[in-house]
Amino acid sequence: MLTLEKRSPYEIAQEQFDLAAEFMGLEEDLRAILRVPKRELTVNFPVRMDDGTVKSFIGFRVQHNNARGPGKGGIRYHPDVSLDEVRALAMWMTWKCGVVNIPFGGAKGGVVVDPTELSLRELENLTRRFATEISPLLGADGDIPAPDVNTNQQIMAWLMDTISMHHGHLESAITTGKPLGLGGSLGRSDATGRGVSFTVAQAAKFLGLDLDDAPTVVQGFGNVGSISALMLHDLGCKIIAVSDVNGGIYNPNGIDPHAVVKHMKKTRTVVDFPGVERVTNEELLELPCDILVPAALEEQITGMNAPRIRPKIIAEGANGPTTPEADKILYENGVFVIPDILANAGGVTVSYFEWVQDLQSFFWDEDEINKRLKQVMDASFHAVNERAQAHKIPLRLAANILAIERVAEATRLRGIYP
Amino acid sequence: MTVPMIREEIKTASPNLWDVAFTQFTRAADVMELEDSLRLILGNVKRVLTVNFPVKMSNGRTQVFTGYRAHHNVNMGPARGGIRYHPNVNVDQTSAFAMLNTWRAAVVNVPFGGSAGGVVCDPRGQRTGREMTARELENLTRRFTTEIELIIGPQSDILVPEVNITPEIVAWVMDTYSMHHGHTVTGVITGKPLAIGGSALRDEAGGLGVKLVVEQAARLRGMKLNGATVVIQGFGNTGSNAAAFLHELGALVIAVSDVTGAIVSNAGLDPLDVERYRLLNRTLENYPNSEPLTEAELLELPCDILVMAGLESQINASNAPRIRAKLIAEAANLPTTPEADDILRERGTFLIPDLLANAASMMLSYFEWVQDLQSFFWTEEETRDRLRRVVTDAFENVVETSERFHVDLRTAGLMIAIGRVAEATRLRGIYP
Numbered sequence: 001m002l003t004l005e006k007r008s009p010y011e012i013a014q015e016q017f018d019l020a021a022e023f024m025g026l027e028e029d030l031r032a033i034l035r036v037p038k039r040e041l042t043v044n045f046p047v048r049m050d051d052g053t054v055k056s057f058i059g060f061r062v063q064h065n066n067a068r069g070p071g072k073g074g075i076r077y078h079p080d081v082s083l084d085e086v087r088a089l090a091m092w093m094t095w096k097c098g099v100v101n102i103p104f105g106g107a108k109g110g111v112v113v114d115p116t117e118l119s120l121r122e123l124e125n126l127t128r129r130f131a132t133e134i135s136p137l138l139g140a141d142g143d144i145p146a147p148d149v150n151t152n153q154q155i156m157a158w159l160m161d162t163i164s165m166h167h168g169h170l171e172s173a174i175t176t177g178k179p180l181g182l183g184g185s186l187g188r189s190d191a192t193g194r195g196v197s198f199t200v201a202q203a204a205k206f207l208g209l210d211l212d213d214a215p216t217v218v219q220g221f222g223n224v225g226s227i228s229a230l231m232l233h234d235l236g237c238k239i240i241a242v243s244d245v246n247g248g249i250y251n252p253n254g255i256d257p258h259a260v261v262k263h264m265k266k267t268r269t270v271v272d273f274p275g276v277e278r279v280t281n282e283e284l285l286e287l288p289c290d291i292l293v294p295a296a297l298e299e300q301i302t303g304m305n306a307p308r309i310r311p312k313i314i315a316e317g318a319n320g321p322t323t324p325e326a327d328k329i330l331y332e333n334g335v336f337v338i339p340d341i342l343a344n345a346g347g348v349t350v351s352y353f354e355w356v357q358d359l360q361s362f363f364w365d366e367d368e369i370n371k372r373l374k375q376v377m378d379a380s381f382h383a384v385n386e387r388a389q390a391h392k393i394p395l396r397l398a399a400n401i402l403a404i405e406r407v408a409e410a411t412r413l414r415g416i417y418p
Numbered sequence: 419m420t421v422p423m424i425r426e427e428i429k430t431a432s433p434n435l436w437d438v439a440f441t442q443f444t445r446a447a448d449v450m451e452l453e454d455s456l457r458l459i460l461g462n463v464k465r466v467l468t469v470n471f472p473v474k475m476s477n478g479r480t481q482v483f484t485g486y487r488a489h490h491n492v493n494m495g496p497a498r499g500g501i502r503y504h505p506n507v508n509v510d511q512t513s514a515f516a517m518l519n520t521w522r523a524a525v526v527n528v529p530f531g532g533s534a535g536g537v538v539c540d541p542r543g544q545r546t547g548r549e550m551t552a553r554e555l556e557n558l559t560r561r562f563t564t565e566i567e568l569i570i571g572p573q574s575d576i577l578v579p580e581v582n583i584t585p586e587i588v589a590w591v592m593d594t595y596s597m598h599h600g601h602t603v604t605g606v607i608t609g610k611p612l613a614i615g616g617s618a619l620r621d622e623a624g625g626l627g628v629k630l631v632v633e634q635a636a637r638l639r640g641m642k643l644n645g646a647t648v649v650i651q652g653f654g655n656t657g658s659n660a661a662a663f664l665h666e667l668g669a670l671v672i673a674v675s676d677v678t679g680a681i682v683s684n685a686g687l688d689p690l691d692v693e694r695y696r697l698l699n700r701t702l703e704n705y706p707n708s709e710p711l712t713e714a715e716l717l718e719l720p721c722d723i724l725v726m727a728g729l730e731s732q733i734n735a736s737n738a739p740r741i742r743a744k745l746i747a748e749a750a751n752l753p754t755t756p757e758a759d760d761i762l763r764e765r766g767t768f769l770i771p772d773l774l775a776n777a778a779s780m781m782l783s784y785f786e787w788v789q790d791l792q793s794f795f796w797t798e799e800e801t802r803d804r805l806r807r808v809v810t811d812a813f814e815n816v817v818e819t820s821e822r823f824h825v826d827l828r829t830a831g832l833m834i835a836i837g838r839v840a841e842a843t844r845l846r847g848i849y850p
Contacts, residue, residue, distance in 0.1 A: 028479075029472070029479055029480035030480075032472070032480065032481070033472045033480065033482055036470040036482065039468065039470075039565065041466070042467075042468070043464065043466075044463060044464060044465070045464070046458065046459050046848050047848070048848045054455035056458035056462065125850060129849060129850060132850075136569050137568060162850070416473070416480055416561075417560075417561055418561060418594070
């Protein structure tokens with residue numbers, strides 16, 4: 001079996017950056033600036049637990065770049081959070097915001113904690129204290145968090161409340177992913193999946209692929225996977241297989257994703273859905289189809305299974321589902337891969353809309369949000385695809401180049417202070 | 419190409435400094451039976467900010483530097499701590515100094531927390547063989563100040579000059595911060611020149627503090643300072659002033675060292691004359707009527723008083739058995755490892771720990787901040803009187819605690835300091 005040296009996510013992010021920087025001939029000075037985060041704050045903070053004891057936690061907030069606007073990126077609560085992971089995710093956020101051309105830089109944060117071991121009260125204490133500790137960096141104009149792994153609307157509401165209490169007035173634009181009643185945006189929960197479907201539609205048009213009855217496979221049936229399936233179904237695609245963490249279901253004649261959503265609400269899994277074949281998550285990836293949406297975990301398509309994965313289009317709903325080795329194989333096989341920083345950028349785009357609405361205290365209706373999202377996703381797809389076709393390079397490299405170019409231009413224009 | 423000069427002190431500065439600071443803390447916390455929750459809070463830094471920032475260099479290129487600012491604790495008031503420009507700057511070292519600064523403030527009951535910071539760079543060309551230009555240092559300083567501005571300020575974190583930080587750099591920090599705020603903010607950094615909000619005694623305070631604690635220690639040990647032999651490691655500002663003060667009292671300064679080398683003269687050196695020579699020639703080398711020696715040899719000279727005014731981690735388990743001084747005053751921060759502490763204690767060496775021996779520079783920094791806050795400045799006499807009172811009281815307080823609990827002065831000082839910070843933390847409670 002092929003064994004690869006285990007690289008940290010930060011090393012991978014820097015490698016990807018170096019590759020793009022080399023291809024575009026970026027000057028050395030800018031490479032040195034952009035390949036490392038601007039700021040990294042590490043905080044050790046105490047939290048009072050329900051049994052009266054005090055526990056100490058470690059948390060991070062990293063801002064990779066803010067040349068184009070405030071840092072933007074999620075906060076995750078997970079026992080495996082590390083500074084290196086947060087650095088990499090912050091850097092990827094810079095490029096993602098650059099690809100869709102929204103005026104944000106990249107940031108990310110996290111706390112080393114297993115939230116399932118905390119009571120609701122402890123989770124709230126932890127959130128309020130962590131928000132306080134990183135508050136020197138946060139701000140509607142400085143750095144705007146969002147939900148990520150194991151964090152949700154409620155946690156964003158606590159974070160927003162904490163900062164607002166410190167300032168003596170409401171600070172709704174300090175975070176996105178808030179509940180609707182609290183300055184949240186319509187369309188936010190569907191945004192990532194909707195964005196995936198927009199990029200698939202554009203890719204199909206470019207490839208001359210008829211989406212009517214196009215066999216489609218979706219790995220992962222969480223928020224992104226399920227919305228992607230529903231949207232692609234609306235576009236005429238024939239969903240032939242979906243999966244969740246327990247396994248996959250397959251019917252070459254098509255599965256109604258609306259029925260799967262209903263089934264999932266009842267049973268909390270897709271696997272015993274009636275009238276289908278059972279497949280494993282691995283088998284599912286290799287099913288013959290036109291469109292594959294990996295919307296589960298990272299590193300699903302590897303050097304091992306990539307030769308057997310032959311859809312016409314892969315749209316990466318998840319972050320990092322394809323390894324660099326697999327990327328090479330897919331490209332040689334002519335698979336059209338829409339990379340994560342483009343395919344799933346709908347989420348951060350509507351986060352941006354939420355921030356804009358909070359800034360202006362004037363809220364858009366859902367149609368307006370979806371229309372604007374489509375404009376952003378379509379324009380980004382075309383910008384990336386044009387670049388890819390012009391240089392005969394994969395879309396991932398083209399997307400990175402486009403993003404780095406935008407950030408580099410902003411840095412050049414602003415100059416080096418003082 | 420010139421061969422970079424790698425100094426002995428850099429090569430030996432290897433024990434992890436955070437481990438040193440943490441071991442010192444743990445020893446005191448054990449004697450105090452400090453509760454676990456407070457150990458968790460006080461045994462770690464509150465926050466560390468790492469910044470990577472570009473600086474325009476004289477050759478037109480941009481170079482990216484890494485800098486740090488750590489806050490150990492801010493329960494008693496704004497953090498206060500040094501910044502240094504040195505190739506050895508790292509997170510562990512910065513965190514260790516931040517912790518030490520909390521205790522240094524608390525032991526003299528100054529309402530400050532502890533912080534520290536620095537930039538990994540080589541202003542003297544010790545590694546690169548090329549000195550940084552004044553313009554590069556100014557660009558670096560203004561940009562570093564901007565990057566850490568989020569967490570510094572007269573009410574949140576006050577900087578002080580440390581290794582390789584000149585009065586010009588101090589002024590640039592103050593100017594940058596003030597320009598961003600649209601008005602003069604003097605209290606963001608202490609150690610300023612007199613003309614821009616500095617305090618009287620700025621130059622002598624460190625040396626005066628060493629003199630005060632050495633006098634008290636000598637009295638306690640029945641040692642006569644008249645004729646006592648003195649070795650000074652680190653003939654910078656504090657070291658040279660301490661030498662001059664002790665010389666005035668009749669002590670015989672037999673050896674001194676700085677980054678350019680070390681000299682010894684058994685007949686005794688005139689510190690003021692050495693200082694004049696050093697300013698003129700920018701080196702101690704070839705000072706008349708003296709012999710050169712290595713810094714390692716200097717530390718091991720037989721003498722009555724050894725003043726450690728150089729860098730951290732100078733006395734460790736390997737050279738401690740050969741240190742023959744009767745009395746050691748730690749004017750530098752963390753110059754002695756915990757293993758060396760044990761060896762020196764067994765050998766009966768009287769060690770005045772950093773948090774007492776350099777208490778005067780902490781106090782003067784505090785006095786400067788107070789004068790900046792009130793925009794009203796004290797006379798030299800007033801400042802000197804206050805300094806003397808505080809340092810003397812702190813020394814007595816620490817000695818008394820050390821006798822009551824049968825611990826060394828370092829542990830006693832830390833117990834007093836930790837006790838105060840722990841009390842403040844208990845009173846304030848855990849937010850939210």
